[in-house]
Amino acid sequence: MNPFDLALRDFQLRRAAERYGNPITFTCGGRCFGCNAPADISMLKKCSGCGAVLYCSQKCQRLDWNGKMMESIAHKSWCSKFKAHLHRLDTVQSVIKSFPWGRVEADGTFYNDCARAQFYLLGGAGFGFWSQSGMGLFEEAEDDESMKTHRMKWPAFDEHWRAIKQEKAQITFMNGQDLLKATHLNDKDGWKLPQNLLVRRDFTATARFKAPHRVRSLICNWDDWHAWRNVPKSSPASLLMHYPLTIYWILCHTLKLASVGADAHNERVHLTVHYIGAEVELNFIPILSELALLLPHHDLDIVLFGPCVFYLGQEGATAAHRTSLISRSAHDGNIPIFTYDAPDSCGSGCVRVFLHTASKYWDKKDLPTYGKHPDAILACNAGLFTYDASHNVVHASLEDRIPFAVTDYQEYMLESNRDTVVLRSLLRNTHLNVVSRPVELNPFHQPGQRYLRRANFAPNLVNGFIFVVYQPED
Ligand SMILES: [Zn+2]
Ligand SMILES: [Zn+2]
Structure with a gap:
């Protein structure tokens, strides 16, 4: 399925649900801030210091705290800064919510493609100023080791991910x-x-x-x-x-x-x-x-x-x-x-x-x-x-x-x-x-x-x- 078709389907689902007074949200799950492994966002645990970053386990949190994870900076030196950054969240969410097409998903994100799909502003050649391909939910899901593990664990996810990658590659597009x-x-x-x-x-x-x-x-x-x-x-x-x-x-x-x-x-x-x-x-x-x-x-x-x-x-x-x-x-x-x-x-x-x-x-x-x-x-x-x-x-x-x-x-x-x-x-x-x-x-x-x-x-x-x-x- 083309990523924009997916976004269009999601928009239609959302519109139908909202018509009946049932708001729905979309998420593709998060990743542990420490080890980067994909996981359901509801299964991840927040750092109690800043409340901004989430981890899959205490082990990950401890290692990241001391700078022994992928991110070269130790979280202990950033925790208080992240806490301050998180204070902006209300302001930026009020901006997106002030637009009739603006929605905040369960994980705090905005599903840009879904908003564009409702106006039929699909990317690729022939879409004018909007020809940049969409930033699909799977846009950044690159084919690394942790993603492979994730795909092996959930065959349905794997199938979906492959289809999107394939379709995305077919969108003809060059900046300018x-x-x-x-x-x-x-x-x-x-x-x-x-x-x-x-x-x-x-x-x-x-x-x-x-x-x-x-x-x-x-x-x-x-x-x-x-x-x-x-x-x-x-x-x-x-x-x-x-x-x-x-x-x-x-x-x-x-x-x-x-x-x-x-x-x-x-x-x-x-x-x-x-x-x-x-x-x-x-x-x-x-x-x-x-x-x-x-x-x-x-x-x-x-x-x-x-x-x-x-x-x-x-x-x-x-x-x-x-x-x-x-x-x-x-x-x-x-x-x-x-x-x-x-x-x-x-x-x-x-x-x-x-x-x-x-x-x-x-x-x-x-x-x-x-x-x-x-x-x-x-x-x-x-x-x-x-x-x-x-x-x-x-x-x-x-x-x-x-x-x-x-x-x-x-x-x-x-x-x-x-x-x-x-x-x-x-x-x-x-x-x-x-x-x-x-x-x-x-x-x-x-x-x-x-x-x-x-x-x-x-x-x-x-x-x-x-x-x-x-x-x-x-
Ligand atoms: Zn982890
Ligand atoms: Zn923290």
């Missing part, structure tokens, strides 16, 4: 595949949603739709954004819009480089952002137009970097794609792949998106390619610190005093990065008086907790947390 076409997807073909639920960017005379009013004060959360945009919360748009809104929030609130107060009488604000590790973003570049609507009197250039951008550029440079959108960018990085001018009534902001197709990773030597020094470096949900290349970026950011912010799924990942990678780099640059800022919850995270691969109830969200690696002092 629509950039091999000659034109960008319009609002209707990109969003694949009913007219009243999509997020418009086309306010030309022929489109006959009214642009949102000019932003006068900072938009601080999903409720604000939906109200300003006049998009009902029954729309699943936030499941993609968290990308542009996270950029907006970091530029305005976190780094304070952009401001809604930029006045018509003042000069325009020019900003260049180097956005590293772009992958799924390549499927919905036109929604970055939102930043032009959100930022009156700003000219924002966003340059996308990453292995996906590089490979897409190689494909786009071939003769077969001579007339494609990407072809020109592949040959000349100074030609934007996408440009959007907000209407005058919105404050005439402008966004241009560039693809850095020349190399796989962000490198300082690539800076002159775009003629301008970046005003900020962002890495959203890019797992940046898992790459050695991250050291280059951290060093360049510090040396050249370029503000640099990243987002990640979990607070503890960023805190451990802060304590290791970043601090080590900072020590080599002691002439800078760098203030280590606390990790922030991003109000524009993708609503809903992700599937918990290893039982840890602390919030785990796409674009969940923001960490400022470096920001010059005022």
